[in-house]
Amino acid sequence: MSEKSSIGKAEITRTLEQLGHILEIAGSSPFKVRAFVNGSRALENWQGDLFQLVGDGNVSSIQGIGKGLASIIEDLVQDGQSEAETEIRALIPESLLQLLRIAGLGPKKVRAIYEKLEIETIDDLEKACKEELIQSLPGFGKTSENSILKGINNLRRFSGRSLIPNAQSVAERFLASVKDAQGVTQAEIAGSMRRNRETIGDIDVLVASLEPEAVRQAFLSTEGIKEVLAEGETKSRVISEEGMGVDLRVIEPKSFAPALHYFTGSKEHNTRLRQRARDRGWKLNEYGLWNEAGEALSTPEEKDIFNLLDLAWIPPELREDNGEIEWAEKLFAEKKSWNELVTADQIQGVLHCHSTWSDGKATLQEMVQAASDMGWSYYGTADHSRTAAYAGGLSIEQLAEQLLEIQKLRKGFPQLTILQGIESDILQDGSLDYPDEVLERLDYVVASVHSSFSMSRKDQTARIEKALRHPCTTVWGHPTGRLLLQRDGYEIDMDHLLKVAAEEGVIVELNAHPRRLDVDWRWGRRIQELGLDVGIHPDAHSTHGLKDVQYGVMAARKMGLSSTQITNCMERDEYLERIKRCHQS
DNA sequence: GCCGTTTTCGGCCCGACTGTTTTCAGTCG
Known part of the structure; x- marks a missing residue:
């Protein structure tokens, strides 16, 4: 081809x-x-x-x-x-697509604005609003004109999506303020956050209560609301000062499970389930599951909805209409349930952390102390290699000096196995960054691409394949190099490289940094088919960064992985054996 | 445009809120 x-x-x-x-x-x-x-x-x-x-x-x-x-x-x-x-x-000017991004403007209104006033850009639309031209259009009024101006303003201020930690702090704030409102029996975050998506657009707060008015009051009195977009009896929507949309939905306690399912989504998953209900002559909505006679079936828990539709309960993380419904059907027929997904407390240790030896902010001793405080039994430092001058990469001499410090630290932390690794740049020609005899002295090697992102797909693939086939390569670090909300990964033939990693026994990194979450969860099924091992590594540059493993665990759950597929859920001895196996001289 | 134990036509998920309307279309999730 x-x-x-x-x-x-x-x-x-x-x-x-x-x-x-x-x-x-x-x-x-x-x-x-x-x-x-x-x-x-x-x-x-x-x-x-x-x-x-x-x-x-x-x-x-x-x-x-x-x-x-x-x-x-x-x-x-x-x-x-x-x-x-x-x-x-050729049907419409391309720039009209930008107008769709303005909150409250959909295709019909954009089209009306274009046809009546020949407005094609956001700037022209803003001008027309200020000149009060929009309010005279049929279906528009003074209020719509103002809301369009607000929408334009918000669009310019906020990019639209957020990284998980930022969204979490907003979500926690709103959840806390509704939780204690009068009459509340349950309150949970639903939507893409509950599905562990890699970035978050809106936050969905779902509350069970018979007193929706009290909940609304509490919600709207949350600190840090920039704007209220809607406030109805059971549904409100605000923009937080961080620029995130936050939706509140209040539901009667008896409908909490179907509502939680409904508002968890994804939209595509929900559509499939509603179709499934329809095929039986039933109806599924946020209030419940109804039979032909219009009677509500008993669904006190989410799993009841699935089971009534002949499906095993599907973990929220997997609800993307990505094959999970077919799988749940099979499991239900065989009277089985989903394998337990990995949890953060199953992580036994980590590789791929940085220290002040290269571009980290904490000293090695501080990092080791923090790893020990996490209760882990092994910890691997992997500072940058010598070519990574931008990140203070280590010379061969510095590697030797670092080993001396590690040997000293080992005495102070007898319960923690401290490993010396390196995050070796994969050079342009696919070779690693030190002579083999240097690499062989290390406990492990994380091979990562940090330069020449724009090579052709073919060359980039060949480059990485060569590195993966190197006998010293233990881990394939952040496989695509993507930075969420910043840049796409480099072009590679991922399917081919995963096969190479499987052949070579190389661990595929799930980089847990919330801006990376790389490899992407969408490769989860393929990774399982190939029987690959995945390592959840924080790529920490500070002691606080070690806690990022939680985001890696979230992504691993979204991949459908259980602890047996995560290398760093292994006990220490088994783990040391495992990383030795793919690091042979 | 896609799909099919309704297989080549006739369907295609469901409901709340808003604004501009006198009964509803548009937007959103």
Whole structure:
């Protein structure tokens, strides 16, 4: 398959989604619109070698992608462009897509604004609002004009999504303030946070109470509300001062389980479940599950909903319509339940941490003390290698000096096994950063890419493959190099490299830094199929950074992994044996 | 546009809140 085009899967999924939105503004059938958006998601969730799939002419084998979308995808992969795409893009000015990002503006209103006033950009729309041109349009008024101005303002101030720790602190604040409101029996965070998504758009607070008014009062009196967007009897929505949308939903206690399921989502997962209910002549909504006669079935817990639909209970993290429903069906038929997903207290130790020896903020002794305080039984430091000059990479002499310090520390921390590793840059030609005899003296090697991100997919893949095949490589560090909300990862043939890692016994890192969470959870199923071992490593640059393993654990749960698939859930002796095995001279 | 123990047509999930409306369309999750 030719690789002359540089269009990867990520760009194609974005294109399909955009085309859906363009069709929406252009007034296409809502079902056609949904087909594009669904197709985009189906492709995003599908893991494998897209080049291969296109070569085999099998694109429409992906559920949700039919002949039409398959042909667009094939054209994009093979030529970098598609005639159908060009035709759709010609329907409306591209810049109208930006208007959709303004809260309160949907496709119909954007279209009306464009057709009546020929407004194409956010700047022009802002000007029109200030000149009071919008309020005269049919279906608009003075209030809509003001809310559009507010929406534009918010859009400019906030990027839209947040990293998990930032979202957590906002969520905890709002949860705390409704929890003690009068009449509250239960309160939980639902939505993408409960599903452990890698970034969070909105926070969903779900509260069970027969006194919704008291809950609303408590919610709206939470500290740090920038703006109230809606306040109804059972539903309110605000923007926090951090720029996060926070939704409150109050539900009667008897409906808490179906509501928790409903507001946990994902939307796609919910749609599938509601369809499943419909197939039986039933109805599923946030208030409960209803039979043909319209009688509520008993669903005191989430698992009751699943079981009544002949499904095993599905952990919230897995509810992405990513094959979990089919799996739950099988488990239910076999009277089995899901394997227990990994928990943070099962982590026994970590590799891949930094210290002041390279670019860390804490000394090695401080890091070791913190690791000991975490109750771990092994700890590996892996500072940067010599080529990483930007990060104070260690020379061969410094590595030797560091070992002396480690030997001293070992005496002070007899209960903690302290390992000396290195995070070796994978050089441009795929070799590691020290001579083999230096690498062999270390306890382990994390091989990571830190430079030349823009190599072609083919070259980047070959580069990393060479590093993974090096006998000293123990761990493949942050496999894609992505930084969430900052940059995409480098282009690689992930499926191929995972196979290489499996062949070589290399541990695939799940980098737990909340900005990385790399490897992406969407590879979870493939990783399990290949029988790969995953290591959850904090990539800590400070003592506080060690606590980031919790985010790695969240991502591992989202991958569907249990402790037996995580190397650093092993007891010390087994673990030391394991990292020796893939670090042979 | 996608899909099919309704298989090539006729469906396609569901409900709250808002604003501009006199009964509802649009937006959102």
